[in-house]
Amino acid sequence: MRVSAVLVVGFWGVLLALLTALLAGMGGQMVVVVIYGSAVAVMALLTVAVAISQHRAHRRARAWRYAPGGGTTFLLAAGALLAGFGLAFGWWCTIISATVFALACLNEVYSLRKRRG
Amino acid sequence: VAALARRVGERGEQRMTARGERAALAAPAADRDSFVDWLVTTDHKRIGLLTVGTGVALLFVMGALALVMRAQLAQPDQSILSPQQYNQFMTMHGTGMISLVITPIAIGFGVYVIPLQVGAPMIAAPRTALLGYWCYVMGAIALLWGFGVPVGGASDGWWSYLPLASSRYSLGPGEDLWIIGTFLAATGMILLAGATLWTVLRMRAPGMTMMRLPVFAWTMVVTCFMVLPAFSSELVADGVLIAARIDPAFVNNTWTVAYQNLFWFYGHPVVYVMFFPFVGCVAESLATFTGRRFFGYPGTVLSLLAFAALSMSVWGHHMFASGQSVNDYFSLTSILLILPAGIEYFGMLATLVGARLRYSTPMLFALAFIPQFLIGGLSGIMVATPSIDYQANDSYFVVAHFHYTLFAGSVFGLFAGVYLWFPKATGIMLSERLGRLHFVLLVIGTNVTFGPMFGLGLLGMPRRVASYPASAGFTTLSLISSIGSFIIGLAMLVFVYNLYHSVRRRRPAPPNPWQAHTLEWATSSPPPRFNFSAEFPIPRITSYAPLLDQRQAASRRSRPEG
Numbered sequence: 001m002r003v004s005a006v007l008v009v010g011f012w013g014v015l016l017a018l019l020t021a022l023l024a025g026m027g028g029q030m031v032v033v034v035i036y037g038s039a040v041a042v043m044a045l046l047t048v049a050v051a052i053s054q055h056r057a058h059r060r061a062r063a064w065r066y067a068p069g070g071g072t073t074f075l076l077a078a079g080a081l082l083a084g085f086g087l088a089f090g091w092w093c094t095i096i097s098a099t100v101f102a103l104a105c106l107n108e109v110y111s112l113r114k115r116r117g
Numbered sequence: 118v119a120a121l122a123r124r125v126g127e128r129g130e131q132r133m134t135a136r137g138e139r140a141a142l143a144a145p146a147a148d149r150d151s152f153v154d155w156l157v158t159t160d161h162k163r164i165g166l167l168t169v170g171t172g173v174a175l176l177f178v179m180g181a182l183a184l185v186m187r188a189q190l191a192q193p194d195q196s197i198l199s200p201q202q203y204n205q206f207m208t209m210h211g212t213g214m215i216s217l218v219i220t221p222i223a224i225g226f227g228v229y230v231i232p233l234q235v236g237a238p239m240i241a242a243p244r245t246a247l248l249g250y251w252c253y254v255m256g257a258i259a260l261l262w263g264f265g266v267p268v269g270g271a272s273d274g275w276w277s278y279l280p281l282a283s284s285r286y287s288l289g290p291g292e293d294l295w296i297i298g299t300f301l302a303a304t305g306m307i308l309l310a311g312a313t314l315w316t317v318l319r320m321r322a323p324g325m326t327m328m329r330l331p332v333f334a335w336t337m338v339v340t341c342f343m344v345l346p347a348f349s350s351e352l353v354a355d356g357v358l359i360a361a362r363i364d365p366a367f368v369n370n371t372w373t374v375a376y377q378n379l380f381w382f383y384g385h386p387v388v389y390v391m392f393f394p395f396v397g398c399v400a401e402s403l404a405t406f407t408g409r410r411f412f413g414y415p416g417t418v419l420s421l422l423a424f425a426a427l428s429m430s431v432w433g434h435h436m437f438a439s440g441q442s443v444n445d446y447f448s449l450t451s452i453l454l455i456l457p458a459g460i461e462y463f464g465m466l467a468t469l470v471g472a473r474l475r476y477s478t479p480m481l482f483a484l485a486f487i488p489q490f491l492i493g494g495l496s497g498i499m500v501a502t503p504s505i506d507y508q509a510n511d512s513y514f515v516v517a518h519f520h521y522t523l524f525a526g527s528v529f530g531l532f533a534g535v536y537l538w539f540p541k542a543t544g545i546m547l548s549e550r551l552g553r554l555h556f557v558l559l560v561i562g563t564n565v566t567f568g569p570m571f572g573l574g575l576l577g578m579p580r581r582v583a584s585y586p587a588s589a590g591f592t593t594l595s596l597i598s599s600i601g602s603f604i605i606g607l608a609m610l611v612f613v614y615n616l617y618h619s620v621r622r623r624r625p626a627p628p629n630p631w632q633a634h635t636l637e638w639a640t641s642s643p644p645p646r647f648n649f650s651a652e653f654p655i656p657r658i659t660s661y662a663p664l665l666d667q668r669q670a671a672s673r674r675s676r677p678e679g
Contacts, residue, residue, distance in 0.1 A: 003327040005318040008422070012342055015426035019450065023430070026446040031375050032433070035382050039346030039429060046345065050318050057319070067159040067239070070247040074157065077251030077301070081259060084297030087359060088266075088290035 006051045013043030068115060075104035157247070160646060161240035161316075164250050165229025166542060168309065169535075171250075172222035175257060177609065179213040182206045184606055187566075191599035193587040203583035204272035205291070209260065211275030212295065215387060216302040217257045219527055223394040224306055224344070226534055227313040227337040229542065233637035234334050236322025236655045238647035241315035249308030256302030263291040263298075271295035274581065276380055279373045282358055285365035296358050303351040303383070306344055306390075314341035322636075324658035328418070331635040331661050332404070332411050335418050336397030339425035343386045343393075347429065351383035374441045381432035389428040391523060393421070395486070395530025396461065402483035402533045403465055405633040407472035410662045413464040424457035437503045438510045444503045451501030458494055462487070477631065478552030482533035485560055486526060493521030496571070511581075514574025520567040532559070532612075537633075540626030544642045548622075551615035558608035565601030569594040628653065634662035 020036045028036075079100035086094030155163055186206050189197045198206060232240050240246050263270025268289030273281045282292055317330065317338055330338070357376045360367045404411040411417065431454065433447035465487060474480065496518040500506045509515055532555075540546050578591045585591050629638040637644070640653040649655050659666045 005327060008327055008338070009318070009342075012339075012422055012426060015423065016429060019426060019430040023443065023446050026443055028443050028446065031371075032378055032443070035350060035378055036430070038350075039382075042346040042349065043342070053319055067243040069154070069157040070159050070244045071157045073244055073248035074251050076248060077255045077305075080252065080301060080304075081255035081297070084259060084300065087297060087362060088293035 004054070006047060006054060009043060009050055010047045013040060013047055016040045016043055068111065071111070072104045072108045075100055075107060079104060159239075159243035159247060161228055161232050161243060161246065162542070162644065162648075164240070164243070164246050164309075165225050165227075168225030168228060168250050168253065169222050171254060171257070172218050172225060175213060176218045176222075178261070179210050179218055180606065180609060182210040182213070184602055186210065187599040187602040189583065190585075190595050192596065193585050193589070193592055195584060198583065200583040201269065201272060204274075204581075205264070205270045207581060208271045208274055208295070209263070212260060212271075212299065213257075214523070215275060215391065216299055217253070217260065219391040219523065219531070220306055220387060221253055221302075221309075222531055223340065223391055223527075224309045224313065226394050226398070226538075227340065228309055230538065230637060231313050231334060231337055232316050232320070233541075233640065233644060233648050234331050234635050235317055235320065235325050236636050236649070236658070237316055237320040238649070240312050241320055242312045245308050246312040249305040249310075249312065251305070252301045252308065253305030256298045256300070256305060258298075259294050259301060260298030263294040266290050266294070276377075276384060277358060278380075279358070279361055279376050280365070280368045283361040283365040283368050284363075285368075292358075293362060296355050296362070300352060300355040303348045303355075307348045310341040310344035310348075313337060314345075317341075322655050322658065325636075328415070329658055329661050329663075331397075332400040332414070332417060333394070333397030333635070335421050336393040336400070339421050340390050340393045343390055343425055343429060347383045347386035347390070350379050351387075354379035354383060374439075377436055377439065377441070378432070381435045382429075385432040385435060386429055388519070388522065389425065391527050392530075393425070395527045395534065398479075398530045398534030398537065399483040399486045400465065400468075401633070401635065402479040402537055403468045404662070405537070405631050406475045406477055406480035406483075407468055408475075408632065408665075409468055409472055410634070410660075410665060411464060412467035413460070414661055416460050417464045420457035420460035424454065424461070427454050427457065431501075434501055434506070437506045448501055448503055452498060454501075455494075455498055462491070477536075478547070478549055478556060479533045479537040479631070481553065481556045482529045482536065485556070486529040486533065489521060489529060489563065490526030493518060493523075493526050497522060509574060511579055512574040513570045513578045513580055516580050517567050517570030517574060520570065525563045525567060529559070529563075532556075537631065538637075540630050541637060541642050541644070543620075544626050545619055546624040546626045546630060547619045548615050551611060551618060555608050555611040555615060558604055558611060562601050562604030562606075562608050566598050566605060567601070569598045569601075573598070629664065632668075634665040636663060638664055 016036070017040045020033060020040055023036060024033045079097045082097035082100055083094045086092070086097070155167065158164060158167075185198065186203065189195050189203060228240060228246060232238070260270075266289060268291060270291040271277065271282075271287070271294070272291065273287055277292070277295065280286060284292075314337075317334055321330075354376055357372060357379065361372070400411050400417075427450055430450040431447055433442035433444075434451045436442035437444055437447070496514070500509050500515060500518060536547060536552055573591055573594050576590060576594070578585065578589070578595075585595070626642040628641050630642070631638075636655065636658070639656050640649050645653070656663055656667055
């Protein structure tokens with residue numbers, strides 16, 4: 001039996017939709033149905049994304065690209081932590097985190113230029 | 118139609134080969150091995166190992182907190198910890214074990230194994246996966262930082278209900294750090310799961326159709342399906358908490374109930390995120406050490422999909438006693454879970470029946486998983502009935518139930534996976550003798566710790582208490598439980614010694630030391646940078662057990678005809 005990835009994602013989304021409908025039918029409050037419905041929406045988006053990706057792959061083959069080292073990702077995560085610290089220790093932490101995000105951008109630009117030679 | 122399908126397949130094969138060659142041309146043959154190179158790696162194997170390694174290290178931190186709590190509860194009226202400190206330890210143990218230990222290890226297994234199992238040279242979006250790892254690490258730093266601030270860490274449980282968690286009732290930055298930690302850890306898991314899911318859906322090798330995915334890969338598919346919406350709900354719940362921290366007047370009844378729903382829409386599926394990948398580890402171990410295919414593959418795949426959908430639909434059973442949940446619906450869906458779980462159990466047992474078993478360490482952990490998780494699962498069905506839940510709610514019965522599912526179940530599946538794939542990941546065999554000692558101590562410790570908790574719950578011992586009076590009648594069972602927890606601690610030390618001893622001794626692992634069936638065992642141990650090479654090519658994929666197919670075909674050829 002041929003089962004495509006789109007079918008699997010879509011099938012699971014439909015299962016969630018049926019269970020959401022059952023919840024609404026059995027008297028679920030609006031907030032509960034909206035929360036569950038958002039999961040159905042996420043799966044619908046994923047189904048569309050997989051379908052588009054499959055369609056594009058049929059039309060045009062793309063080489064897998066080697067991903068170089070990810071120093072920028074460390075800076076982004078550290079920036080996010082520092083930004084979050086604003087909630088705990090004062091908003092000056094969040095302001096300082098802008099420096100780290102800027103550093104991440106510079107690092108990315110630098111590594112792009114280095115890769116291009 | 119068949120000819121057309123063949124032509125499409127051939128075209129796909131050519132395209133995939135061209136992609137692999139181009140990827141290899143554009144990249145260095147191997148990543149460098151310095152410490153910094155590991156931390157900025159885009160190799161899924163290293164990201165997976167970093168995630169699992171960080172999770173195991175934090176397992177010891179969170180386990181140490183549990184041992185202190187068990188020491189406190191070993192005798193009545195003890196004061197090793199103050200009530201406030203006990204609450205902090207309990208909150209950090211719960212949050213840490215879920216957000217920083219078992220979930221990341223489960224997803225880390227997927228990051229390591231999935232590209233190998235589906236025959237992909239790398240993970241989809243490797244830098245996104247690395248960002249996921251770093252978000253997780255930053256989340257762990259934020260959570261643990263709580264112990265370093267003057268009033269201590271968060272102390273209102275791993276659910277952080279409102280209005281208790283608002284800045285009116287939880288003073289100091291501990292709760293804020295908890296919010297930041299859980300937010301970053303959840304973000305990290307979404308990124309890691311998204312990359313893993315896309316690898317399965319869009320980067321499979323030619324011939325690796327969806328219905329030829331190994332059972333572990335299917336368990337990761339359903340896990341990632343759950344992570345995307347459920348963990349997003351956690352992010353929204355954290356947003357509600359942030360609003361309540363900034364302005365306590367924000368908290369009203371509507372937001373309190375909405376927060377509970379948002380939280381449990383994450384809080385229950387995460388239990389299955391911590392379960393499905395380890396079912397996959399157990400299934401792979403059972404199939405490998407019986408020398409058979411996993412029984413009832415299509416039924417297992419369907420049941421996994423149904424199981425995952427149902428497990429997204431049961432969160433309200435955590436709110437039965439609140440009076441704010443549709444009890445009929447959530448009780449129905451919770452009890453329905455027994456159907457797909459039963460199909461999976463049937464598959465596991467049918468794989469075992471009549472087989473010649475090899476009792477290697479991964480198999481021992483897989484075998485212990487079956488009855489132990491059953492105890493956790495069946496006690497879960499009991500408390501899924503509102504009338505029983507009203508009695509058992511907030512008692513040690515519930516503590517026993519979820520520790521049987523998460524520790525006696527998931528952690529045993531976790532160790533089955535660790536012992537199964539350690540030789541593949543490192544090229545070193547672990548000591549079987551020490552592995553068996555670890556297993557025996559862990560089985561004894563687990564059941565001595567968590568078994569008496571059912572009794573304590575039935576005697577009426579409430580959960581989340583820092584102490585109890587001698588007259589309550591909880592002393593004997595509490596003491597037994599505490600002794601058991603230290604046996605678990607001993608078992609974990611044996612595991613650490615096994616790692617140390619095996620790495621020092623360095624008994625090299627062949628590519629397929631267990632005679633396993635799936636693609637990761639077709640490559641070298643450890644695998645090359647792009648997983649497969651000219652020396653270790655991807656074999657022809659004819660089913661969900663391609664290496665078993667090869668061995669069976671070879672044995673048919675070698676058999677004399679007539």
